[in-house]
Amino acid sequence: MCILRERDQNRYHITGNSEPVKKLKESIEKAAPTNASILIMGENGTGKELVAHTIHMLSKRCTKPMIEVNCAAIPEELIESELFGHEKGAFTGAGVKKKGKFDIAHEGTLFLDEVGDMSLKAQSKTLRILQEQKFERVGGSRTIHVNVRIISATNKNLMSEIEAGRFREDLFYRLNVVPIHVPPLRERAEDIPELISTFMEQSHLKGEKGKKRFTDEAINLLMHYKWPGNVRELKNLVENLIIMSEDDVIRLIDIPAPYNQSQAAKDELGSFLNIEGFRAARNLFEKAYIEAKLKKFKGNISQTAEAIGVERSNLHKKIKAYGLDALKERVNCEL
Ligand SMILES: Nc1ncnc2c1ncn2[C@@H]1O[C@H](COP(=O)(O)OP(=O)(O)OP(=O)(O)O)[C@@H](O)[C@H]1O
Ligand SMILES: [Mg+2]
Structure with a gap:
């Protein structure tokens, strides 16, 4: 195992002790020391890049470079030259010979991030490297031999990409010798308190304000959120x-919407308070209130009228005046 610099150990530490994270760490420890190709799969912001760095650092290649290529960020016409390099004069603008990422990663690791976005042409060349560990630069005929370990990552479902004809099945099997799934944050909510401490510590080290702490209520609220953007969010x-x-203390009240629904309600109230004129504010409130209650009682006027203590005929008039008829009908139709 490599002796890592303390800075890298902190930067690439996978925080968490939940069952899904324990399993993830076990898979990483097993796969890292081998030379096998690894495909990391997971939703946006789950930590795929962090996992890739951790694998490289725990591998026998850790003293050699880990070169990253974001396949989604490179235009299709440039990706070949980026990966495989080009000879002088290979195309307009290729004034000098350029080494590709495969060359630079020799004896190390090449990280193909967002591999699902790689063009079909680049896919077939990458396949050949995986099979034979050799390639030619764009515009060149000399064969270059390399020894590169490939780690790739994607948030796409590559099986669907294969079915749609956008991803080569043979390449998929070559890349996916060891699949690693990074779980979404909502499946490991128990890691949230530790993640919060880690991020506070990192911010403190960056010098962003003094040490702060979250109240238990604030942490509890964040543990119940669904986190579509996962750990990054x-x-x-x-x-x-x-x-x-x-x-120095971060409380429930400091947490904004959409994480904090009661805060969202206060923000809404705040918007009423900004309205000039009592009548306009009252009308806006009345409309929002009737709308919410109509939805609650699924468009039933009698039940709504009784619940809010207003005459049925009066409620009818207000629904008409506020243009809520359409809502009433829509709610009725949805039943
Ligand atoms: N378990 C974890 N412990 C500590 N930090 C984490 C963890 N998982 C993710 N992070 C942090 O969250 C951020 C997002 O992680 P990363 O970039 O690795 O996600 P990703 O899956 O590659 O995202 P994307 O799909 O958007 O490319 C990074 O700053 C990373 O350091
Ligand atoms: Mg990423």
Whole structure:
């Protein structure tokens, strides 16, 4: 195993002790020391790049470079030259010979991030390297031999990409010798308190304001959120709260919508308070209130009228005046 610099150990530490994270760490420890190709799969922001770095650091190649290529960020016409390099004069603008990422990663690791976005042409050349460990530069005929380990990552479902004809099945099997799934944050909510501490510590080290702490209620609220943007979204929120909060303690009230629904209600109330004129504010409130209650009682006027203590005929008039007839009908249709 490599002796890592302390900075890298902190930067690439996978925080968490939940069952899914324990399993993830076990798979990484087993796969890292081998030379097998690894395909990391997971939703946006789950930590795929972090996993790739960890694998390289635990591998026998850790003293050699890990070269990253973001296949989604490189235009299709440039990806070949980026990966395999080009000879002088290979195409307009190729003034000098350029080494490709495969060359540079020799004896190390090549990380093909967002591999699902690679063009079909680049896919077939990559397949050949995986099979034979050799290739030619764009515009060149000399065969170059390389010894590269490939780690790739994607948030796409590659099986569907294969069915749609956008991804080569043979390449998929070559890349996917060891599949590693990174779980979404909602399946490991118990890691959230530790992740929050990690991100606070990282921010503190970066010098962003003094040490702060979250109240138990605030942490509990964040543990019940669904996190569509996964760990990245949580990290951004923590950094944002550290910068924005004046106090050393981050409370429920400091947490904005959509994480905090009661805060969302207060924001809505705040928007009423900004309206000039009592009548306009009252009308807006009345409309929002009737709308919410109509939805609750699935468009039933009698039940709504009784629940809010208004005459049935009066409610009818208000529904008409506020243009809520369409809503009433829609709710009825949905039944
Ligand atoms: N388990 C974890 N412990 C600590 N930090 C984490 C963890 N998982 C993710 N992070 C942090 O969250 C951020 C997003 O992670 P990363 O970039 O690896 O995700 P990704 O899956 O590659 O995202 P995308 O699909 O958008 O490319 C990074 O700052 C990373 O350091
Ligand atoms: Mg990534």
